[in-house]
Amino acid sequence: MPKKLHPQTQAIRGQMEKTGFREHSAPLFLTSSFTFDSAESMAASFRGEGDGIIYSRYNNPSVDELVAKVCALEGLPAGFATGSGMAAVFASIAALVQQGDHIIATRALFGSTHQILTSILPKWGVRFTYVDPENPETWSAALRPETVMFLTETPSNPGLKLVDLKAAGKFSKDNDLLFVVDNCFATSIIQRPADYGADLVTHSATKWMDGQGRVLGGLLVGTEEVMEKVTFFCRHTGPAMSPFNAWVISKSLETLHVRLAAHCASALKLAEWLTDLPMVKAVHYPYLPSHPQYELARRQMTAGGGIVTFELAGGIEAANALLNRVEICTRSSNLGDTRTILTHPATTTHSKLTPEERASVGISDGLVRMSVGLEHVDDLKTDLLLGLQP
Known part of the structure; x- marks a missing residue:
């Protein structure tokens, strides 16, 4: 298949390899675990060698297909699917900060994201400063030596305020900050934050990606370096998306x-x-x-x-x-x-x-x-x- 495809083609044709049944539409893998041909291959998989799938909390063919499609749409190499959009937002922060760190966040954020910043992270010694999404001068004024992340949402929920992604990407790069963007409202069809330097992009797949009010889901896609930390966090804290929900959302991406x-x-x-x-x-x-x-x-x-x-x-x-x-x-x-x-x-x-x-x-x-x-x-x-x- 050609490497350069339009987004709508990627969403339709980015399916997993066919099984021996030569199915036209991707099958659903409703299984919690997977088997191995030998003790040696099982041990190799647990060492991170080979391509064996271990457990659906780690990964699953149905979930992997969805993640691969969203990575292709966003132009980023790695991802993880979570059980809800807020699980994705939380993981995008919790996996990448530690006690004593400081976050700069644009003030216009979803209500639950606000609660994470104001009520949950402070208990762990992580602080934040809100800045005006429309005024980059406030971004610079909020910088501290311990600042590690610039967190934003554009367009914002519900005020539809925008963040200049080009300016935000430059600000983050110039100050060695992780640039994290909630792209739920626009989706990767309307804008691609990675084109402006985003390290990590989150989605509530419950919204436009599913598009029919059926299932919950969240997506995180990002650079290899960032997603290594996010994947470790998600695999061991357990917010994995169910294979059924992933299969539903993956089919929805086709339209x-x-x-x-x-x-x-x-x-x-x-x-x-x-x-x-x-x-x-x-x-x-x-x-x-x-x-x-x-x-x-x-x-x-x-x-x-x-x-x-x-x-x-x-x-x-x-x-x-x-x-x-x-x-x-x-x-x-x-x-x-x-x-x-x-x-x-x-x-x-x-x-x-x-x-x-x-x-x-x-x-x-x-x-x-x-x-x-x-x-x-x-x-x-x-x-x-x-x-x-x-």
């Missing part, structure tokens, strides 16, 4: 390119439409010219993504009315589904943040996050109007 194109097209149409509604105070979408980082989005993203957030003039009461009245859109904390989902971050995904912390990352009481599905746009407009009318 990710066409699904995401449709999600993005509908999201842009809805963002433009929402902008003209009097009850909507503001609309946030990277490919809207009104987005303050529109030019940056056009440089480092091939599309605007499938998430639109908008602020309602009526605050939390208006947000609750919208979520309670819609008949097609789903009320859920998930995203990246074929079905359009509405979430009120201030009372759900980011409710553990203080009002001041939410305000600092642009989460107002009237902010609604919409994960745009694959329904007809006109049906979604009609449904949204049910909840937006006074």
Whole structure:
């Protein structure tokens, strides 16, 4: 097979070698362990020699296929699949820091990532400093002699703030920092952080990668040096993805390119439409010219993504009315589904943040996050109007 393939081809054709049954679609390996031809080959596998598979907590053919596909999509050589997206985020930090280390993190992060930084890592003597994702001057000001990592998420959840990946990559390289990027919202179809120097990229595969709200999963892909540490950590702490979930997500990757194109097209149409509604105070979408980082989005993203957030003039009461009245859109904390989902971050995904912390990352009481599905746009407009009318 040619080495240079387009991403959509890699996602479809990057299958494991066929078994003796010559199957067209990759089989599912639902087994916890594997056997060996001899005592010598078993011992060699435990020494890290040869290609024997030992145990599904370490690796599994179904999981390996998924990891190989995501590595190819991200342009990175090694990876590990975890049981959830947050397991991947936690491993991306815990595997690479030690007591006394300091992390620089962009302030606009998912709520659970915030909890790891503020409530879990300090117990182990790991400190952090939040910086403005849009202002590199704050990055330099946060540097300490013990700083080892620059952690970011772009676009951010839910405010859709962007980080200049080129600037972040240079900052990390110049200061000898590990550059870690949560690429969940964009996926490797829309942007590839490794092209800007990222050492490690994480995904919640639960979202766009699965794309149909079926299974949980997380992915970490990175450089050989970084992934050696991450793989050691994950193999011995046990957050491995199940073979079944890996098989489901791997099959879903085959349609990710066409699904995401449709999600993005509908999201842009809805963002433009929402902008003209009097009850909507503001609309946030990277490919809207009104987005303050529109030019940056056009440089480092091939599309605007499938998430639109908008602020309602009526605050939390208006947000609750919208979520309670819609008949097609789903009320859920998930995203990246074929079905359009509405979430009120201030009372759900980011409710553990203080009002001041939410305000600092642009989460107002009237902010609604919409994960745009694959329904007809006109049906979604009609449904949204049910909840937006006074």
